[in-house]
Amino acid sequence: MHGMSGADYCLTAKEGRTLDVFRRPQLMVILPGFFLGLISPLMLEQLPSPWLLGVLSLLIPVVWLKGPDNRLLAAGLTGLVWAVLVHHLVLHERLPDRLDQQTLSIEGRIAGLPEATLTGWRFQLADARIVDTGESLPFMRVHWYAGEPVLQGEYWRFEARVRRPRGMSNPGAFDYEAWLYAQGIGALGSIRSGQRLDGMRYGGVDGMRSHIRDRLLQALGATPGTERLLALIVGDRSVLSREDWQVLQATGTSHLMVISGLHVGLFAAAVFGLVTLAGRLGILHLPFARIWLAAPLAIFAAAIYAALAGFAVPTQRALLMVAMVLLARLLYRQPGPWFFWLLAMCLVVMINPAAPLLAGFWLSFMAVGLLVFGMAGRLDQRGLWWRWGRAQWVIFIGLWPWLLLWGMPGSLIAPLVNILAIPFVSLLVVPAALLGTLLELVLGVPWLLWFAAQLLDGLFLALEQAASLHVPTYLAFPGWINWLLGVAGILALLSPLSRLLWLPALACVPVLLAAPQPRPVEGEFWVTVLDVGQGLSVLVQTRQHALLYDAGARLSSGFDLGEAVVHPALVSLGVTDLDRLLVSHADNDHAGGAQAIIRHMPVGRVVAGQIEDQSPQLQAIACQPGESWSWNAVTFEIIYSAPAPAPANERSCVLRVTTGDSGVLLTGDVGIRGEYQMLAHDLSANLLLAPHHGSRTSSSYALIRAVDPNWVVFSAGHRNRFNHPHPNVVARYRELAVEPVYTSRAGAVRFVFDKDHGGRRDWSWRDSARRFWHE
Structure with a gap:
């Protein structure tokens, strides 16, 4: 939840009279x-x-x-x-198609704050060009696996494989392509090797941020809370661990751990107040009105602090509103708060028309708009603590629709936590951190920084305790009609007429929590193959039950597809719990995300192939060939799983799901040896999940003829290094009149099967959700 800046609070407190021009x-x-x-x-x-x-x-x-x-x-x-x-x-400005997936020798300048990952370094590359031809390249985001440390402003020559921006495409999941587009990133790259061309460091905003970060790391050393303090001072989100973000989400305090509009507004208000106070006390003797010094200094201070955050959208909003409020005062104008709010939104989107693709844009602006709306006409009626509690209530209930819209978790304890956490961070931690930074940079005195780090570390201990009491609430998007009704109900509850409208408002709000999702009818089942890159995850739904077959990978970088892709997709599709999680075998691209699934939702039973190599946390039972069960007139049968000591892929747990004469065969990574051993069973199915992602050591003619499918789905990463699916395998399917479907092209894809009409392809997510920035 986003708090309010000092300037925002002033706007809600007193609108005053507005001149006709405004x-x-x-x-x-x-x-x-x-x-x-x-x-x-x-x-x-x-x-x-x-x-x-x-x-x-x-x-x-x-x-x-x-x-x-x-x-x-x-x-x-x-x-x-x-x-x-x-x-x-x-x-x-995007990378041209002819350079996609090419390995090039490039030169460029390190931009932004380089991020150390578990596997190397991730950073942005500006002013890049191809060494051989001198051709300019777009602003790039690159990852250097096991690479050397890099510093902002350095000029490097890299051997890198470059590619056009592209991400996975699934319902409810983060749209990586939209995020890259909004950030102005026109190419991605994987660095093979690099050479620093000179030790020159560049200035500018990034240089200032990098210099301050280096000085703080040197001054603080191993002091607890150091990394988190960097997020508050230079807006470096990368220093926060995955566990930190989980705590912040559970307590609704994510907005406090980075430079936000709240901090920018308060900093500007503090500078304005100090200059004004100095004038009143006679410390400053000016030949003109104090406001002519206080306002420009406050705007300048806000601009510096917003620059430390890299001018993220919430800080842009706060800076613009601070500047407009103070400029209006200088000109003896007092337009209403809605004028400032609308003008700031228009200016931000004029500068970057893709800014609304970022959740922070809407959460930041809607938080301020809600405060203007929900606090209007009330501030002079109650005491300070009532106003502060009212502000937290307004933000808490008002932002729920926007969290749902962006598939973000909500925290039920956020209002209580923020009532104490916001003043603690804003009035103690941030002032101590900023003043401590100034003392360190000018005098080399780090003691106030140490104090700020200890304060922040103590706050996190308290937040961890609060987080242990509450799991963040994930809800599916309820559909546009329900969402709009819910927004209308919340606005009615927050309006000055709430005493008259509370009954219809309360009737509208619950529709936000009710996300009616279509379900299969009796005797019908749906198969949704998710886009998890080089891996596999398939959801099978009947009228009352849900089974997940594999859960994608957990990458060495720490990125967990089970948490980031599979779970949000399940929530979006209306799945709140799983009757069964079947992990085909222990390879990471199939089993890596399973722990995240059981952590985030109830799972009735976990079944796995290659059981001895699975994580003990899954508490899985061994896959048993011949086991079968029926849900809603749909039959599930485990066809095959080779016993030890067969190779890992051959131990894949193969599942066949049928209703009437319609069915699907889920094969994991089984190879030709296992395919021939399965031929003794009835394998006929309308849909076949290509064994081992379409590798050339699978998908034999015998298997394809035995299954006789209408479609084969290749779940593999876009232009992956394994060359999956192999062209010979694709040709084999086409020769036997089987239509290939690629998750790398279609995104998540759903098929519907019933006992009377066979099967049909229902939708492909990349086509359904396509926008002009998508590849």
């Missing part, structure tokens, strides 16, 4: 229209062509001159043309 009705119509125009292209699968932009540009003045009633449309068209033009320019 209160003209058309201005408050133009801004919403312009904003809607700016964000509307984000809903398009393809951008309008440049010639159409030219036509629209000519129409704008015509529509505007037709009168005030048409100015909303004119403003919308202006925003649309601007945004589409910028999107075209950004897409043009």
